[in-house]
Amino acid sequence: xxxxxxxxxxxxxxxxxxxxxxxxxxxxxxxxxxxxxxxxxxxxxxxxxxxxxxxxxxxxxxxxxxxxxxxxxxxxxxxxxxxxxxxxxxxxxxxxxxxxxxxxxxxxxxxxx
Amino acid sequence: xxxxxxxxxxxxxxxxxxxxxxxxxxxxxxxxxxxxxxxxxxxxxxxxxxxxxxxxxxxxxxxxxxxxxxxxxxxxxxxxxxxxxxxxxxxxxxxxxxxxxxxxxxxxxxxxxxxxxxxxxx
Numbered sequence: 001x002x003x004x005x006x007x008x009x010x011x012x013x014x015x016x017x018x019x020x021x022x023x024x025x026x027x028x029x030x031x032x033x034x035x036x037x038x039x040x041x042x043x044x045x046x047x048x049x050x051x052x053x054x055x056x057x058x059x060x061x062x063x064x065x066x067x068x069x070x071x072x073x074x075x076x077x078x079x080x081x082x083x084x085x086x087x088x089x090x091x092x093x094x095x096x097x098x099x100x101x102x103x104x105x106x107x108x109x110x111x112x113x
Numbered sequence: 114x115x116x117x118x119x120x121x122x123x124x125x126x127x128x129x130x131x132x133x134x135x136x137x138x139x140x141x142x143x144x145x146x147x148x149x150x151x152x153x154x155x156x157x158x159x160x161x162x163x164x165x166x167x168x169x170x171x172x173x174x175x176x177x178x179x180x181x182x183x184x185x186x187x188x189x190x191x192x193x194x195x196x197x198x199x200x201x202x203x204x205x206x207x208x209x210x211x212x213x214x215x216x217x218x219x220x221x222x223x224x225x226x227x228x229x230x231x232x233x234x235x
Contacts, residue, residue: 031219040221042158049208049225050150050158061213061223093158097219101174102148102160 002026002096006105012113019081021108023094028074031098038098041070041079044107045090053092054079086112115139115224117209122229125199133194133229135209142190146212146220149183149194151205152228161207164192167216177203199233206230 003026013019029038037057042050052061054070057077067082081088089112094105121133135147148163162173162183171183182195192209206228212220 038219038221044158049228050222051225052213052221052223055213055221055223095158095221097221100163100172100218102163104158104160107157 001101002029002099002103004094004096004103004105006092006094006108008108009106010109010111012111013081013084014113015086016083017113019084019088019110021079021092021094021110023072023077023079023105025075025077025096029096029098030074037073037077038096039070039072039077040095040097041068042093042095043088043090044093050093081110084110084112115211117211117224117226119207119209119226119229122207122231124232124234126235127200127233129199129233130195130197131199131231133196133207133209133231135192135194135226137190137192137209137211140211141215142185143187144215146216146218147185147192148210148212148222149192150208150210150222150225151203151231152208153202153205156205159205162194163218165216165218166212172218196231199231201233204231204233 039057041054044050058070069080091107146166149161180198185192208228209226210222211224213223
């Protein structure tokens with residue numbers, strides 16, 4: 001199984017400041033057939049289902065603000081919120097879809113400082 | 114508009130059964146792989162099962178193999194999760210999710226339902 005390890009568990013950032021979330025997979029999720037990393041990021045607000053933000057490690061889902069950026073390759077990935085807004089308060093999860101069982105990181109809670 | 118609507122959750126005793134349903138609309142149902150993902154109270158996300166839209170094959174996390182069965186009815190655009198021999202650690206919100214691309218199981222999930230709560234308790 002591919003273990004997804006997120007850090008930090010939580011972070012508090014001032015409005016307008018940058019938030020950075022890390023995700024490390026226990027093995028590479030780079031799919032050789034299309035040279036894409038099978039890594040997604042989701043945002044989950046309280047009482048709501050997860051919302052897809054990023055797939056293929058860096059492709060922003062339609063309608064997602066450009067302050068959300070995914071980067072990384074192989075085993076190390078980052079989600080960056082360039083200028084934190086109040087509506088970005090949520091838990092963020094990384095997810096590998098390279099192999100079964102599909103696995104998620106433990107989540108990172110983002111709050112306003 | 115793409116939508117997923119789960120139903121069928123509830124309170125069940127250990128050892129009991131439930132069948133969850135997920136009604137899909139707004140997309141070509143047969144073309145997209147579908148999955149169930151659960152979230153125990155206050156915990157993170159756990160993938161449960163996925164149905165490959167191309168082959169119709171289903172895959173499960175080890176903890177539910179032999180107990181849960183995922184299926185689909187293309188005549189009414191619905192996926193199901195039959196859950197047998199339920200245990201306390203199956204207690205969770207169960208989400209239905211749609212693959213972002215047509216076909217295959219190597220997909221992220223771009224649409225999620227609101228979830229249905231399953232509580233396994235005596």
